[in-house]
Amino acid sequence: MYFSRLQLAEEMCEALQGNNLFNDAPNGLFLAAPRRTGKSTFLQADLKPELEKRGIVVIYVDLWAAPMRDPGELIAEAIGRALRGQLNPISKAAKAAGLESISIAGSLKIDISKIGHPDGSTLVDALRALHESAKAPVALIIDEAQHSLTSEAGENAMTALKSARDQLNRPGQVNLMLVMSGSDRDKLLRLVNANAAPFYGSSIKHLPLLGDDFVAHLATLIERQRPELAPVDQPLLARAFQTLGHRPQFFIDILGQALSPFGTGAERHLEPVLVELAHQRLEQDRQQMESDFLALRPVEQTVIWRMLEQGARFRPYDAEALRFYSEKTDGAITRAMAQKAMEALRNRQPSMVWKSARGEYAIDDAAMHHWYAQRVAEGTWPPKDDRVGWLGVEW
Ligand SMILES: Nc1ncnc2c1ncn2[C@@H]1O[C@H](COP(=O)(O)OP(=O)(O)OP(=O)(O)O)[C@@H](O)[C@H]1O
Ligand SMILES: [Mg+2]
Incomplete structure (x- = not known):
């Protein structure tokens, strides 16, 4: 499609x-x-x-x-x-x-x-x-x-x-x-x-994102294929698409999921299911970002943290940055250690850090900034690996 x-x-x-x-x-x-x-x-x-x-x-x-x-x-x-x-x-x-x-x-x-x-x-x-x-x-x-x-x-x-x-x-x-x-x-x-x-x-x-006309087009396709679902609630469909950050591939994917269990004579409405699937998908994205972050070594985590916090002002190895890394890791982080962490972040597949030929650094995936801002606003930054504690209680 x-x-x-x-x-x-x-x-x-x-x-x-x-x-x-x-x-x-x-x-x-x-x-x-x-x-x-x-x-x-x-x-x-x-x-x-x-x-x-x-x-x-x-x-x-x-x-x-x-x-x-x-x-x-x-x-x-x-x-x-x-x-x-x-x-x-x-x-x-x-x-x-x-x-x-x-x-x-x-x-x-x-x-x-x-x-x-x-x-x-x-x-x-x-x-x-x-x-x-x-x-x-x-x-x-x-x-x-x-x-x-x-x-x-x-x-x-x-x-x-x-x-x-x-x-x-x-x-x-x-x-x-x-x-x-x-x-x-x-x-x-x-x-x-x-x-x-x-x-x-x-x-x-x-570049304008795909919008209401795209959603309307999909609605027409759904109604043609599944007349029993007509009329499709377009504003609700649009909300699900917006929740997904206007990404067509993921939207088509959840549409497929939402349409599959209906068979004949749907007793549930399509649109609320879609909105829920969109939220689930978003939550998955967040969890993926969190587990990627938590999989990093502590020094690497603090380098990413500093980059997210400083944005364009980020300097990887100045005295203040080294103090930040040391404070957050409860250790004495030297320039060499910070450099090693930076190299590791750049060499990961996919790379987590972007470096220009002039030696400027930036977070590779811009979506991480949004994730960070959201967690700061929620008061849940930095993410904590609580699996150990959880396992402790459970077992
Ligand atoms: N106009 C469209 N109609 C339907 N599906 C689309 C449309 N545009 C993009 N897609 C689907 O969305 C997905 C992403 O598209 P595309 O690769 O063009 O995005 P991109 O912004 O270049 O992504 P990336 O940031 O990964 O380079 C693809 O699976 C593509 O088939
Ligand atoms: Mg592309």
Whole structure:
């Protein structure tokens, strides 16, 4: 089941093409939305086809698709692939013969396998070549763009893209469109909010979440499949979807669960069951986060705690941080011990800590901030491993 968001895609294309007055999208569109809310799906299934329909050459690259690969290389490769797609039959024959270079308009020569390398063409040249050979605007969609900041090559790629944008675009004529998405607004901000940031001056937009129209669509499907449940209470359905943080996959999953035991002649109403399942699912998420946290060593737990508490002000090894770690663990935590804990957190699969090439640290999963704030508000922070005590009483 896929719910298409055509109108949103059209609006975005208009903005990217510079058809909206007072809209900065031609300088780059930065979109944030939480995990699992349908970013990648929207970019690939709605935005990409809509751009292509308008005659634009689209390159999509997901920097999380291969987390161990350097993000700078992934971007260069994606541009290379698109360029290869533009090769004429003669150049394709050359490629088959092992020659990887193409000449554009007789002057510019691009060796596709070396794009972005010190001895190869720059990303700017490659994008210009792509634009000129396709005789069309180019749109580059970078999914999980914040990942580019974790390597120097990735950061350089971003700077190069900014430069390509400035060189290729003219007032009233957008030849290079950049769309960057990410699941963590704070990390995406690092691309735009400092003077030295590659896209300084741009702002981050929220990619709209799936909403009432998505719920209405599902309601119609349910009513068609199970006429005895009509009319479906849409506001209640919407509440369950909202409880789940607007994540379609989990919603469809609980719908499946809620619909399965009905068979014929349901004596219970579907909607309250859904709301309850949504709350259960949310509780599971919380418990998962708690057990992941409690599985960490005490020093690692305090490092995470400090990061959650300090947010952007976090410094891993300053005197105050070391004092914090020591106080909370009832031990004398040295810099070396804190570093070891940080390495362990970064090397976990999935990693719990994100580090930029410039040495800034952040919690990898942004949802953890919400979990932390909620527990602080409830007065249940820090989580305690009470299994020992519980077992003590029970046995
Ligand atoms: N418009 C939609 N209609 C139905 N299902 C959808 C829709 N968009 C996304 N989904 C489903 O939701 C799940 C998450 O989608 P997607 O991978 O696009 O999200 P994401 O925000 O990119 O996630 P991540 O943060 O993990 O990268 C997938 O199972 C996908 O099939
Ligand atoms: Mg994604």
